[in-house]
Amino acid sequence: MSEGSALISFRGIAKRFEHDGSMFTAVEDVQLDVAPGEFCCVVGPSGCGKSTLLNMSAGLMEPSAGTVHYAGSPVPKPNTKVGYITQKDNVLPWRTVFRNVALPLELRQVDKAEIRERVSAMLDLVGLTGFAKAYPRQLSGGMRKRVALARTLVYEPEAILADEPFGALDAQLKTILQAELRRIWERTGTTFIFVTHDIGEAITLGDRVVVMSQRPGRISMVCDVDIPRPRDVFKVRFDARYAELFEQLWSALSDEVEQELAS
Amino acid sequence: MSIAATENPLTENEAKARRTAAETAEASKLAAARRKRGTAVWLTRIVLFGLVVGGWEFVSGNLIDPFWISSPSDTAARLGEWMGDGTLWLHSAATLQAMALGFLVGATGGVVLGFTLGRSKFASDVLNPLIIAMNSLPKLALAPLFILWFGVGLESKVGLTAVVVFFLVFHNSYSGARNVDQELLDVVALMGARGRDKLFKVIIPSAATWVFTGLRLAVPYSLIGAVISEITASNEGLGYLLKRSANTFDTAGTFVAIVVLMVVAVVINFAVSRAERYTSRWM
Numbered sequence: 001m002s003e004g005s006a007l008i009s010f011r012g013i014a015k016r017f018e019h020d021g022s023m024f025t026a027v028e029d030v031q032l033d034v035a036p037g038e039f040c041c042v043v044g045p046s047g048c049g050k051s052t053l054l055n056m057s058a059g060l061m062e063p064s065a066g067t068v069h070y071a072g073s074p075v076p077k078p079n080t081k082v083g084y085i086t087q088k089d090n091v092l093p094w095r096t097v098f099r100n101v102a103l104p105l106e107l108r109q110v111d112k113a114e115i116r117e118r119v120s121a122m123l124d125l126v127g128l129t130g131f132a133k134a135y136p137r138q139l140s141g142g143m144r145k146r147v148a149l150a151r152t153l154v155y156e157p158e159a160i161l162a163d164e165p166f167g168a169l170d171a172q173l174k175t176i177l178q179a180e181l182r183r184i185w186e187r188t189g190t191t192f193i194f195v196t197h198d199i200g201e202a203i204t205l206g207d208r209v210v211v212m213s214q215r216p217g218r219i220s221m222v223c224d225v226d227i228p229r230p231r232d233v234f235k236v237r238f239d240a241r242y243a244e245l246f247e248q249l250w251s252a253l254s255d256e257v258e259q260e261l262a263s
Numbered sequence: 264m265s266i267a268a269t270e271n272p273l274t275e276n277e278a279k280a281r282r283t284a285a286e287t288a289e290a291s292k293l294a295a296a297r298r299k300r301g302t303a304v305w306l307t308r309i310v311l312f313g314l315v316v317g318g319w320e321f322v323s324g325n326l327i328d329p330f331w332i333s334s335p336s337d338t339a340a341r342l343g344e345w346m347g348d349g350t351l352w353l354h355s356a357a358t359l360q361a362m363a364l365g366f367l368v369g370a371t372g373g374v375v376l377g378f379t380l381g382r383s384k385f386a387s388d389v390l391n392p393l394i395i396a397m398n399s400l401p402k403l404a405l406a407p408l409f410i411l412w413f414g415v416g417l418e419s420k421v422g423l424t425a426v427v428v429f430f431l432v433f434h435n436s437y438s439g440a441r442n443v444d445q446e447l448l449d450v451v452a453l454m455g456a457r458g459r460d461k462l463f464k465v466i467i468p469s470a471a472t473w474v475f476t477g478l479r480l481a482v483p484y485s486l487i488g489a490v491i492s493e494i495t496a497s498n499e500g501l502g503y504l505l506k507r508s509a510n511t512f513d514t515a516g517t518f519v520a521i522v523v524l525m526v527v528a529v530v531i532n533f534a535v536s537r538a539e540r541y542t543s544r545w546m
Contacts, residue, residue, distance in 0.1 A: 058449075058453055060449050060453075078449065078452040078453050079453065080452075080453060080454070080455045082453060083453065083454070084449075084450060084453050086446065086450060088446060090444075090446050090447055090450045092447065092451075092464075092465070092468070093545055094468045094469070094471070094545045095468075095545070096545075103451070103454065103464070104454040104455065106464075107451075107454050107455045107456050107460055107464075108455060135544075135545040136545075137545070155454070
């Protein structure tokens with residue numbers, strides 16, 4: 001893919017941090033182009049800099065070397081074109097569920113009646129109907145994650161960065177929300193960079209799966225998911241290609257994990 | 264999709280309507296137990312209060328000279344007298360006025376400066392030693408200075424109260440403004456929030472609990488500031504009444520002043536805790 005057509009492009013990215021007086025390198029030599037409308041999943045061992053890549057795409061963090069481009073120009077700080085579902089849910093504790101989800105619409109001066117309608121629809125979608133007036137402290141971790149998800153989906157940003165958004169959910173709910181996300185993506189054509197540690201989730205959702213090595217994080221493998229769409233999230237795991245891809249990704253990842261355990 | 268259902272969680276009555284018979288029986292059993300215990304607590308309090316007042320009345324004149332401890336009946340008589348001739352209202356009003364004005368000035372200054380410094384890393388780094396030094400100073404030690412500057416009237420009382428309140432509120436507002444979660448600010452910025460939105464939708468609500476803690480702490484101290492100022496040098500107020508009574512060996516009057524101060528403090532603290540419960544309902 002040429003640089004011009006990518007929505008988000010990483011060129012020669014490295015990020016070094018100072019921690020307790022010593023320096024360490026989180027990611028190094030990352031080249032990646034994410035096309036408009038692509039669903040790109042990133043998997044890798046913990047601490048391989050997946051979140052760092054998201055933070056750089058959001059314009060919250062500057063690379064130590066290289067450039068990140070968004071729609072052809074350097075990423076603005078902050079990049080308001082993207083929605084970011086952070087690993088921590090980051091809901092506002094003093095706002096009710098309803099007002100948390102309404103926040104991005106309020107900021108866009110959407111009128112009250114429309115906010116009401118869109119937020120309610122979104123709460124239904126993520127299974128939080130009836131919790132509109134609850135405060136975040138009254139919710140479980142998984143429910144707060146869903147509030148964060150709803151808050152990002154509700155304003156339909158051009159691209160969504162998601163950092164293990166379904167990590168804390170139970171298996172059934174996870175599958176249901178994956179199906180919803182897939183459906184929304186097929187309808188809206190939102191570009192996704194979706195970080196996960198769940199290979200099955202990456203294959204189910206992604207057009208492409210990027211595997212990162214352990215620290216310093218590099219891209220060790222990029223794998224196209226050539227299972228046709230629309231995919232049935234509930235049945236895709238019985239597809240023959242699913243098993244092959246799983247096998248392939250698993251062996252790439254387990255090498256990394258073994259190295260991590262050995263070191 | 265029903266907006267009504269998402270917007271209105273169960274009201275109390277609906278919740279009651281959904282109870283089963285067994286649950287209703289259990290609920291009334293629990294309520295009866297709570298009422299019984301509440302009655303016992305109140306009865307014990309009344310008996311205890313009666314014992315203390317009765318004991319005081321008995322001891323006074325029999326075991327200890329009333330010159331030192333007065334008596335409940337003399338104190339009550341003096342209270343009635345001062346309520347009748349307006350003395351009490353005059354002095355209470357003077358103290359409350361000094362307190363309210365001092366609180367207003369000090370709290371406003373504390374919140375504004377606390378927020379400003381709290382959001383500016385450089386300014387707070389520069390001023391940090393000064394802040395620590397001023398925080399360590401017992402503020403009541405400034406009373407003589409204010410009387411020297413402003414005389415024995417309202418101004419010096421307001422000045423001392425404002426300083427005491429200022430530092431408490433400043434310290435909390437400053438900490439509150441500094442402890443705003445940067446990740447929340449980042450996430451909201453990505454949603455398109457600008458400076459003003461961030462201030463009103465994240466920084467202020469996040470710091471609000473700190474600020475209210477500061478304000479709540481400051482309320483009783485504002486009373487202390489006003490009263491100390493009045494005791495040091497003044498011509499009206501509950502502190503002045505207290506000092507004048509003690510200086511003229513009027514024990515009953517001294518007790519009246521103390522009791523009235525206590526009542527004022529209790530009422531104010533109650534009002535503050537009600538206000539706080541409302542503003543921190545999400546916690």
